[in-house]
Each structure stands twice: as C-alpha cells, then as structure tokens.
Amino acid sequence: MRTPVTRYLRWHAADFIVERGLPLLIVNTLFVVQLAVMLRVKAGDGPVDRAAATIVLSSLLGVVGFTGAMIAVNGIVSNDRKHGYFRFLFAKPVSVAAYYALAFVVSAAGMLVCGAAFLGGFARYVAPVVAPGALLFLMMYFVAVGGLGFLLSVVTRYDWIALGAIWVATQLARDAFPAERYAAAKALLLLLPPTHLVQPMSLAVLRGEHVGALDGIWLVGYGVAAFVLGVILVRRRSLAA
C-alpha cells in the first residue's frame, strides 16, 4: 500500500529549517541591517523618509524574493540525485513526484515565514512601511522563481547556476530587445521568465496601488507551468540517469 507522503511533512519541515530556513533568515537579517544603516545615515538625526524607504524596499523586495526562492529550492531534487540519497528513499512505497511536490510546498511556506520576518524587521528597525500585499507579492515571486528552480533541479545538477544565469540573461534580453520595438522577439520573450514585472509589481504593492490581474497571472502562471513540468519530468525521468 502506498504511503501518504504527507506523513513525511515533519521531516521535510525539519530539513527546510536546518538546511535552508536558517541561511534564509541570516541573509534577510543582513538585508535589514544594511538598509537600516544606509537609510539612518542618510536621514541623520531626523526620521527616515517613508517615501524613500518605500522605493528602497520595492527594489529590495525583488532581490529578497529571488535570493529567497533560490535558497529555498536550490538542490531540491538534484541534491538527492547527486549524492544518491534517492536510492533508499524511493525503494519505499512512496510517489517520487508527491515527495518532491511536498518538499516544494514546504519550501514555499518556509520562504513565506522568512519573508514575513524580513518585512517585520524592516517595519520595526528601518521605517514603518506596512504593506500586507508585500507578503503576497513575495509568495507570487517565489512561485515564479521557485517553479523554474524546481524544473531546473529536475533536469540538471547545476540548478542554482542555471537559474541565476537564466534570470540574469532574461533581464538583459528584455532590456536589449524590448517587445514593443522588436516584434520578432515578442514570442521568444514570452517563453522567458517575466522578470520585467517584478519591480513595477513590488512598487505598486508597497504603495497600495492596483496590480494588474494579467500581470499577476503571468508571474504565477509561469512558475506553476514550470513546476508542473518538473513534476511530470521527475515522475518520468530515470533518477539514476
């Protein structure tokens, strides 16, 4: 009888906390400290300018989201394949796809907690910028980056390098060949991650402005599609190949 993979939830959570959650919290804390120092020095003896803090936070939200997702899903599948840990795990009556899908969900939840800690730290120690939508944005961003990271972890052992390279290359490509001017590039750019949506969306969220539903669907849909493809591949692909 197949084992319900949810029984393994506590172990996935424990692994996330030790292997990824703590590094994530450290990185986020460093971001908060750096911002606090930077903005307080700029403000001198006066209060930190809230508008300036909002712009800085909107820029940083994308960085926090990207590094967070990268740390959260790095090696999520490839690590087990690289070290051979899959051999004992999947001799047990458990679905490989469900096992890794649950690991992804745990990573998403963990990333959300770390993101909340970052936003809380920012509001407490830097400037009182409180935007409930920011957490939702981080979640959406995690799905976009994490979904692609999951897919890459299924297909290559060098997943974090590949993820970083694709993200940066996409940004460069979008800057160099804007879809409005290069019609031929439009279709190709649609296949690439929607990196261009990150900064405007984070700024809109922090200002409490309306975010286009289509943009949100594009960002999340891209990650979901990559994740689903990853799940299909992890089910079909030989683990020892």
Next chain:
Amino acid sequence: MIELAGVSKVYHSYLPRPRHVTAVRDFTLRVSRGEVLGLAGPNGAGKSTLIAMMLGYLEPGEGSVRIDGVRPRAYIERHGVGYMSELVAIPPRWTVESALARYATLDGVAPADRAACVGASIDRLGLGEHRGKRAKQLSKGNLQRLGLAQALVREHDLLILDEPTHGLDPVWTQRFRELVDAWRAPTRAILIASHNLDELERVADRVAIIDRGRLQRVVETRRGGGSAAAIATRYRLTLADGALHVAGAFPVSRALARDEFEVEVADVRALNAGLARLLSSGAMVTEVAPAYSALEQQFRDAVAGDE
C-alpha cells in the same frame, strides 16, 4: 517475481568525444518467490546497472523488466522493496535513529508503531550504542549495518541487496547469513549481488554469473541442490612427506610450495585414484581441499570463457 527479458542498456556520453558503453546486453533471467538468487560478476560487469533497472532507477534501452507483471516503479510505489545499495548514501546529518524513523515513515509504518519498529531494527543490527550518532560519525561497517537496517525496517516480498557484507566484520558477516536464513519465505524473493563468492555459495540457491553485461551462466549451489563434487576439478594437497611422488600420482600437478601442490583431475574418482597411488608410494597427506570452491571454479570458467 522479477522477470528480465532481453534487457540491454547502453550508456551514452558525448563530451569530450562520443562514447557508447554497453553495460548490459540481452539479459534474460527470472527470480522466483521463495528463492535466494546470487548475482556475481567482476567489477564493471553490469550488476549495479541491472539492479538500478530492477528498481526503476534506470530504464532499459531494450527489453523489459517486470516485477509481479508490472513496471518496477509501479510495483515499488505500491509495495516497496527492501533495498540496500553498494554505497550507503544517507545524509550525513541524520542520526541513526532519525534516519530509521524517516525510512520507516516512508515505508508506511504507522506513527504509533514507528518507535517500536525503529527500536527493533536497531536491536536486530546491533546499532544500540550508535543510535544517537550522525551518519557521518559512523564507521564503514556501522554505516553498512544502518543501510541494512533501513532495508529491513519493514518486511517486504522482495529484497535486493547489493554487496550487503562489504565492510562488515566476520561476526556480522556470519550474522548476515543467519538473517538471510531468517528472511527466507515462500512468498519472498531475495536477490544478493556480491563479489564474495563464498558468501553467495553459503546463502544463495542459485547464482547468476554476469560478465561484460551478459549472463554467462546460472549455477545451482549446494544449498540449491547442486553437486559441488561434480564441479570441482582442482584440489590443493598438503603433504608431510613424499612430495617427490606427487607428479607420478597425478599427471597434471604443480607445486605451490615445498609441500603444497595443486592437482587437476577429471572428477572425484580420479582424485581418489591419484591419492591411492600417492599413499601407496609412502607419501603422508595432511590436507586435501578444493583449490577453488565449486562456485569459484564456475565463475573463473565463465569469466575466462568470454575473454
């Protein structure tokens, strides 16, 4: 229970230049419930590739692998197998106890029974004093025992053990044999891959010899009803006196040491006739033993035959 039909596997690599290595070719074998099958072969013979295909970790290029009539992953995701790999890969951070708890969880052990199940596994493999140690702190032998413990954390109808005694001390090697005897059941198939022919001869009913990816022969061991005497043709003689007469008593012989010889005979009758000649000439024989075990002889013949 396991059916391999015309299985072949070729590994392809393209950098720095194209290479195609055939690991397994046209391999057909059936492992039945109730039997212990040994799998023997030199390094690089294709044993691990074959096992990876039995577990569904690799897909065969040609042919098919079925367990109880279904594809390996379909069978394993439903029933699980007791599997021990040649290299025990367990995350170094996991302690013995937590590793077994995790594997027991994945193996479908109910949460209420988990602690008792883990405790029993730890006791069975003598890991009590190491239960709190991390995998990275274990010696090779203890890590091997942890690998065995996770394979046996729950009873399965199929056990696949790849080099299970590698790194075990003689006490635990003997204990392993006892465990295999205890696991024998009419409903269970056990496959043991090993370089240790003596080990296989003691525990297996049949031994499949593989070399260069091909099944060379399947040998029935004494345990499985085969006759060792009919197979062995080379014997080692140790004498206290009369070494000069060995050549006269045995037409094919060679000296290994001053009082030690290897003789080759057609069968046991010829061996006894030669011994009678040797003894009648006044020699004092202190020991007669097969130069190779029956299985070792078969293995040498099978592997040499392919060269």
